Amino acid sequence: MRRRHAMLLLPATILALSMQTQAPPRVVVDLDVVADTLPLESEVYLSALQSLRPEGPWRDQRDLPQHRWRTFDLARKYHRVLRELRVVRPADACMMLRLLFEEDEVGRRAIAARKDPSGTKWEGGGWAPTEGELQGVRPGTRPLTAGEVVENWDEVLGPRCFARWRSEDADFQLADIDDAVATAAAQRLEDAAAVADALAWRPDALRALRAAQRAGRVYRGAPLVLVRHDLLGLSTVDHSGDVLAGWRGVVRTVLPRADVAFCRGALDVADELLDGHAEQTLYYGGSPRLTLQLGAALQGAVESRETGLHICEWVDRWRDAGAPPPMPPQLDIISLEDEHRDFRAALGVSVRPRGLADWTE
Incomplete structure (x- = not known):
């Protein structure tokens, strides 16, 4: 006869063993997902x-x-x-x-x-x-x-x-x-705190990412934030290393330990998703067109679930006029509509009604 308490402990034991053997996914997020740069x-x-x-x-x-x-x-x-x-x-x-x-x-x-x-x-x-x-x-x-x-x-x-x-x-x-x-723009990036103050950060998206970091749901606790390479014409600046370091300082004012990379297009993002990382990678983007291009470039990785692609619907900066481009079902691109509930669920952290703890995170 099975003991009741043994049955209750079994799922927790399996989860603990799984967390010991499997590294958390790497999380790659477009800057537009967590901040309005306008x-x-x-x-x-x-x-x-x-x-x-x-x-x-x-x-x-x-x-x-x-x-x-x-x-x-x-x-x-x-x-x-x-x-x-x-x-x-x-x-x-x-x-x-x-x-x-x-x-x-x-x-x-x-x-x-x-x-x-x-x-x-x-x-x-x-x-x-x-x-x-x-x-x-x-x-x-x-x-x-x-x-x-x-x-x-x-x-x-x-x-x-x-x-x-x-x-x-x-x-x-x-x-x-x-x-x-x-x-x-390069001169402003010399003061990371001032640039961070000028951005319109999206509080719910930031809370979801911080919660995922605390819960161990992000590889090494360091999400990768992709900054558009043409943002404010920074692609014309010679000292790109200094500019990248400036953006790293900006992002880390709200997401400690986060890293930053420039995004020039779908191929650059694909390289960032696959470059030297053996574990699962989750990408959260704001541009439907770029995400579709990634789906086509990484179709094998998406089908095998090595890479998960998400479109964050709260980002409206890069949407095409009229109807959005069709999503081929075989690409399995996930659409997220709510930066609080859907984003938390996609990151694998608990979803609960907004309470005092959410606003003070």
Whole structure:
């Protein structure tokens, strides 16, 4: 006759033996999964714009202007434009920022014109001030919306912005902006704590990773965070080792012992996933396209469960317009929708309702 307490101890014994013989999986996470980089990017682009073109409505700004109405909220408009256009070249992002500042100034002048005492019927039709700096400014004029910028950038606004910069400097090249942005970003990385403060960290994702580290669910307790190689034009900086060390310091302010690598594309990520690691590797990405490319490149490893691929749905920066690309069932790519519950479960740590312990981890 079997003893009841022996049956109760058996699963725990098997689990202990399994943990002794099998190393925990290596965890590879895109930076976008644990942090929104747009606030940092906005600061760096603003700094580069101020250095390249000191005069303008952006001259004394330390942050992007905000407003209760979206039409006049420059910060929200800029973040939406960067997301929807999936801007990766610093020159484009910097020219867009200048355009939005100039459009914002148009809106502010129109608001001021409504209160101008010299306003009367204008010869060209409508109503407008007839004296001073606001002469001819129509009170009903508004700045371009984010949607209008996105829709017209490639064919109209982009070429117009380039022509504006070229008219100010006949030798101007887009690479001039790229270099200025990369230099500003590299200088900021010398202060890892300041860069960490500028990032919009995702608290639930960080808590899940820290819990996995404490529970021994991460190989050597050190997740690998992949930083986009083209982030803020850092691919143009000569001292890539210093830049990588800077990002390592940034990530370790929130994830002690974590390591960092640059991600140039699917092949780079595949090398990071397979390079000299015999145990299972779990990859958590934010880009559906990149994850699909990894699935095709690592199909054998995915089918044998040596590599697990996950798409984190809370990352919307790199999503394609319209319907997402189809997920071939044979690739077995797992979609995670919740950075608290789904991410914890995928990392193999306990899932429980948010309580005081979750918010103080």
